[in-house]
Every structure is written in structure tokens, then in C-alpha cells.
Amino acid sequence: MYDFHMEISREQVLHIGRLARLGLQPAEIDRLTSQLSDILGHFEALGAVDTADVEPTAHPLPLQNIMRTDSVASSLTREEALSNAPEVEDGLIRVRAVLE
């Protein structure tokens, strides 16, 4: 049986916030620390459910390997595909520098 630790620390929230790249402000981090702890605290009973030998469900339908014919079909034009890009140059999406 897993040990269900439902308290989430401010450091953990800070860490997850960085992973998710949400640009969280200090006040948001404080609020999320208490809200996420509260929400997770309500999930404690889940830890007590016996799930030995139970397969996880990733997907509710028993569908497997749905195939289609590999045939040429129309798709978006380059212009359409770029129509919502914030910055375009020479038919390509322009991105900011990755390396500083």
C-alpha cells in the first residue's frame, strides 16, 4: 500500500510551476500551495483501494490498432498552416533565440 502524502509543499509547487512554465507569481504560489493540498487531501481514500492485479485503464474503449489506408489526401496549404503564427519569415515560423 502506498503511503499517501497529501500535503504539498511550497517548494514542490514552485518546482511544478517551473516544469509547467506557468510564470507563477509569489502570491499565486502561496494560494496554489494551500488549494492543491486541500484538493489532494480529499483524494486520500483512493490510497486505500485494493488495486493489486488490476490493469490500469488508459482509454475506455477496447479499440486497438485502428488503421487507415496510407493514401495521399489534401491537407492545409503552407499559407493556411501559417495563418495563425505570431511571426512568419520566408514561409517559416520565426522563433525567439533558444540559446542565450
Place this chain on the structure above:
Amino acid sequence: MSELWELTAHAAQEGLRAKEFSAIELTESVLSRVDAVESSVNAYITRTDTIAREQAMEADARFAAGTATPLTGIPFAIKDLIVTKGIRTTAGSRMLGDFIPPYDSHVFEQLKRAGAVLVGKANMDEFAMGSSTEHSAFGPTHNPWDTERVPGGSSGGSAAAVAAGECLAALGSDTGGSIRQPASLCGVVGLDPTYGRVSRFGIIAFGSSLDQVGPIGRDVQDVATILDGISSHDPRDSTSDPAPRPDMRHYLGRDIAGKRIGVPREYFVEGMESGVRARIEEALTRLESLGCEIDTELSLPMTEHALAVYYLIAPSEASSNLARYDGVKYGLSERGGSGMWENMEQTREQGFGDEVKRRIMLGVYALSAGYYDQFYLKAQKVRTLITQEFQEAFTRYDALVTPTTPGIAFPCGAKLDDPYAMYLNDVYTLPSAVAGLPALSLPCGRSEEMPVGLQIIGDVGGEGTILQIGHAFEQSFGQANRLAPL
């Protein structure tokens, strides 16, 4: 006396076919209704009056040419996470505030092919995360029965538009209750189809193993007709079930005597309002008088875990799906920072609202190293147990009947500061969603002058049975097409 916008879709169809009025007259009636009440309801993010008039004229041409379908000329609201080519699609988020899709979703293609009329893109909780439509970047929708109250969510704009006469029918999407809960709170009919029945191609993703588009209408017949119109197999969605779809309207009007109905006792626990309980008990008595065998001894003990399972799995999937909003390819792009990473953080900080950030955080946490087994994997295993419990029950019952929500529509703002209290609104709609089962919500009376919804859950592919039972109930109850007194 009676206005065209008050009609059900099937009554409007009869009028259109009999040339009592034209599709353009019907559309103009709906548009003038939108003009009259939209300032107090705010059901739409984007109105599409010009497109609606063009489509109505095409619909009239189809009636003249004899090529009309059961949805031709019917004014629709569609939830704003359903992608529409050339028409802004926001998912209720600042992130997509200027997004003009270059392609159509499968369901919108189906509606266009059928000759339906688009009135506008309906308001919703941002990225379908919420139960009140207060988490919209475009302002909250108000319940047309009492504009001081919420319409439910996340398809609150769709349900409110149907209830207020701002369209005749609507499409919403349901991940954990987002069609049924607002349908219940707004006194209209909503159906969450079996997972895989309606294509998710062109639906802005929230929880991919749960999301499903479905109809909202003023009566069961309209909901059945719309489901027939949108549910064809689509090879562009690999989770679209290739099995043939039987005609749903075929099930309507049939006797329901002998139907075995289970009433799981776990749905009648503390927290349910007494007015809701009374209406559900009356509904069960009515179903019994129609010849159904009602079993109130049924127990589904896994029910209590559905909320935790859902609120671990759906946010986990969301945190992955919403990783695509990085300000690079489309959507909001903050460009003030010094480089890519800083811009990405600024974009996501500015583009996402509080509830979306909260769910992403919950999901990233549940999926992160050291917690995956404890949270995400555990939830997936309990999801299996919930599904097995339903499967076992459906060997003995044709349908399960429960309340749709524990209470009537709550006052605006009442649950905004308590996320868990908001989540509890979905406590009766989450279990079937987790198991991928179809479920219908339909009105069964009122409590404190506000609508109460009855939920009928079916087995996999059991839409026909639950629509049949819902239709028989509705005919007996005699209160179909109750518009909000607005």
C-alpha cells in the same frame, strides 16, 4: 402570439417543410431574440449573424429543391472549443482570443452538410475546465431562469442559449459532466454519448480519454435527431468507433414497460438538496407507473472514488494537451522577454486563467517523478474498477437512474474561491464519464423555481435505450420545451 424561436427543432422542421415559414424567418426570429436577451445572459462569445443569414438562405433553397435533412434550417449554438474554419474559436481563453482556425471540426462539417444554421460560438469555462461558466475569459454566462445564478458548465453558454431561446439547439462537450450539469441547471436536455461515438477531430482537447461532443436541446427528440446528425464514423479520430450507428429516432415512442432500472444508493447521500431528492423520487414513481422495474437496492461502492480518479486523470491529460500553447505556432504570443523560455512563461502566465493553471499544476504533479505511481497510475487502476462495476451492473439493468446534480443552480460567485466545492458539482456525472458510458440529463421538475435534472446512464452504445426511457418519461411528465421565463 407564439414566436418562432420558441419552437423545438422538430416542430420548426415541420413548419419549414409545410412552408408555414421560411428558414430565414426562423433565423431572424432567433437573432432578434438574441438581441433582446443576450445582454443579460451572455451565452455567446462570438455571434455569426451574417453567416446565419447566408446559411438560412441556403436552407430555404434546399427546402425548395427537396434536399433538406432533419437539421436543415435549424439555428444552432456551438460550444467555442469546436473548431470552425474562418470563424474565431477561443475555447473561452485569452490564449486563443484571436485564433481563426484554418479547418473545420468533423461535427461542424456534419452540421454544415446537413444544412444547419450557425447563430454563434457559445461561451464556456476556459478549455472546458469548470462547472459554472464563470471561468471564461469573455465574462460569465448567466442562468436564464435567474440571472443571479450560474448556468452550470463548462457548456454553460450552449445550455443557456437553448433555455433562453437564443438558438433552437446546441452542441456542447462533456469531459466529466460539462453537457449534463449545465443542461440540468438550465432545464434543458443534454446527452453525453458513449466515448468514441462522436469524432473528436477539431475539438480543442482537454482530457483526451474523456472528451466527447454531444447535443443539447429542448426535448429528447431534438437531442436524438442531433446525435444522428453528428455521430458518423471519422477516420481522422483514431478513437472514433467504426461500428455502425443505429437511427436514434427509431427508439422514440416505444413502450418502456419491463425496462430494468437500477438506482445506485451511493447517489443519494449527504449534500443532496431535499428539493432535488423529492423530484427524483417522483420521477422514479413515474417510471414505475410506466412499467419499469425499479431496483433501489443497487450498490456501486466505487462511486465514491470517481471524483478523485477524474480529478487526477483529467488534469494529467490536460497538462499534456495544454503544453502546446507555447506562443510559437499559434495563439497568444508574448514577445517582450529576452528569449524563448521567458516568452513561453509570459505567454502562459498571461494566456491561462486561474482554474486552468490550477488543473495544469495538479496534472503535472500527478504525473511527476515520484508521484506517478501514487496518483496517476493508481487513478487509472481505480478507473478500471469503476468501469468493471458498471459492466457488472449492466448485466442486470437496462439503465441506471440518478440525479444529474446534487443541487439546483447556485448563486454567481458562490464557489469561485473554493475549487473543491466547485468540483463536487460534478459528483454524479463523473462516474459514467470515467467509464466512457452514455448518459442523458432531462428536466424532471423544479425546486425553488429552478430546474432539476434526471440522469439516465446507459451501457456502452446504449444511447437508444436511454433516449427511449427519457422520451417516455418526458411524454408522460408533459413538460418538454419549457423555456426559461426570461
